[in-house]
Amino acid sequence: xxxxxxxxxxxxxxxxxxxxxxxxxxxxxxxxxxxxxxxxxxxxxxxxxxxxxxxxxxxxxxxxxxxxxxxxxxxxxxxxxxxxxxxxxxxxxxxxxxxxxxxxxxxxxxxxxxxxxxxxxxxxxxxxxxxxxxxxxxxxxxxxxxxxxxxxxxxxxxxxxxxxxxxxxxxxxxxxxxxxxxxxxxxxxxxxxxxxxxxxxxxxxxxxxxxxxxxxxxxxxxxxxxxxxxxxxxxxxxxxxxxxxxxxxxxxxxxxxxxxxxxxxxxxxxxxxxxxxxxxxxxxxxxxxxxxxxxxxxxxxxxxxxxxxxxxxxxxxxxxxxxxx
Numbered sequence: 001x002x003x004x005x006x007x008x009x010x011x012x013x014x015x016x017x018x019x020x021x022x023x024x025x026x027x028x029x030x031x032x033x034x035x036x037x038x039x040x041x042x043x044x045x046x047x048x049x050x051x052x053x054x055x056x057x058x059x060x061x062x063x064x065x066x067x068x069x070x071x072x073x074x075x076x077x078x079x080x081x082x083x084x085x086x087x088x089x090x091x092x093x094x095x096x097x098x099x100x101x102x103x104x105x106x107x108x109x110x111x112x113x114x115x116x117x118x119x120x121x122x123x124x125x126x127x128x129x130x131x132x133x134x135x136x137x138x139x140x141x142x143x144x145x146x147x148x149x150x151x152x153x154x155x156x157x158x159x160x161x162x163x164x165x166x167x168x169x170x171x172x173x174x175x176x177x178x179x180x181x182x183x184x185x186x187x188x189x190x191x192x193x194x195x196x197x198x199x200x201x202x203x204x205x206x207x208x209x210x211x212x213x214x215x216x217x218x219x220x221x222x223x224x225x226x227x228x229x230x231x232x233x234x235x236x237x238x239x240x241x242x243x244x245x246x247x248x249x250x251x252x253x254x255x256x257x258x259x260x261x262x263x264x265x266x267x268x269x270x271x272x273x274x275x276x277x278x279x280x281x282x283x284x285x286x287x288x289x290x291x292x293x294x295x296x297x298x299x300x301x302x303x304x305x306x307x308x309x310x311x312x313x314x315x316x317x318x319x320x321x322x323x324x325x
Contacts, residue, residue: 007035007104008085008170009093012077013052014042016095019213020051026098028061032105035091037062038084040077043070048095074162075178075186082173090167092187096213097163103209107166110205118172119194121160122205126212135214138164142206147199154195155240155253159202162187163210184225185232192236196243226261226268230281233261259290266293267311275300278311 009027013020020039027037039052043066056062065084071077074094082090089111093099107120124138138161139145145159153159165187167173176193178186195202237258241251266281279300285293299307 005034005036005087006108007032007089007091007166008081008087009035009037009091009104010078010081010085011037011039011093011095012042012074012081013039013044013048013095014077015044015046015048017044017046017048017051019096020048021055023093023095023098024052024055024062026101027093027104028059029101030099030104031101032108035061035104036085036087038081039064040081040084041066042072042074042077043067071180073180073183073186075180075182078178078186079173079180082170082177085170088170090170090173092162092165093210094163094212096215098211098213099163100209100211104166106205106207106209110203111166111168114203115168116200117203118168118201119160119191120166120168120203120205121164121191122209123207124161124164124210124212125208126214128214130215137208138212139204139206142204145204145206150195150202151199152250152253154192155250156257158185158188158191159195160187160191160204161210161212163212164204165191179235181235182232183228185229185236189232189236189239192240196240196245226265230261230265233258255288259285259288259293262288263290263293263296266296267314270296270300270308271312273308275304 011023024037024039027035039062041049041052041064049064049066052062052064056064063084065080067077067080078092089108091104091107103122107122111117111120123142126135126138128135145153150159176190179189182189191202237254240246240254262281262285266278266285269281270278279297282293282297282300286297296307296311299310
């Protein structure tokens, strides 16, 4: 592998033996061929490393790299991949997702023709592989995403998935690395910072070029996802509210999102019968002005079984009906 590669594809890997071969093969099957794959292993224990090493035998497009120590979340593995890569553009693919064959070709063509863009995403189809069905696209109305709206949209939530993300200049990632304090929302943080700095440097292709696997074992769908999300969102809120370029309406957006995420953590806790933890989360959200959390606190006190049932219904629905933008 030489510096002549146009694209470095970074795959953060941790215990994905069931999925990693399909992920890698979807990249090897790209119509655009000037790329190199870096699989950065966060010390997997399920045999994922053996699968990658077997695929790499005789294939100069694949580099397997094992982290010197476990990072425990995707950000350190992504930053390690960026340090190893020498290509002009950098793309990311989660270890359980996969791409359409023309993804790299479309994104490289766009970036070559739009030098002002630093971060480029695409629309993503979310697939429930446990139930073998599509759940829809990340962007149900891609036309909503444009330079005039993207700042407001990103303050409400992520505008691109990690699997869709291509960075136009590797030095940008060296200057703006993924925040390793985050447990799973590193790509959201990266795009959020970039859009707040200059919304014209982030774009999203409207067509579906990648597939996001929605399954019980994924980071975004795990039992601890609500608490991880809350920790990340609390950090986001502190970072964003410290900026001097937000107006009062934008500050209100950030606070409303934090209330929602805090309430979700309470729902997850009570659904798992962690009553004391649920009370803490609902009290936090209620103190921030969340009316639903105030109602849940009353129910916990007077009808705990009903409170648990309602939270379970809500959480069960969200696990099979992801929120689209």
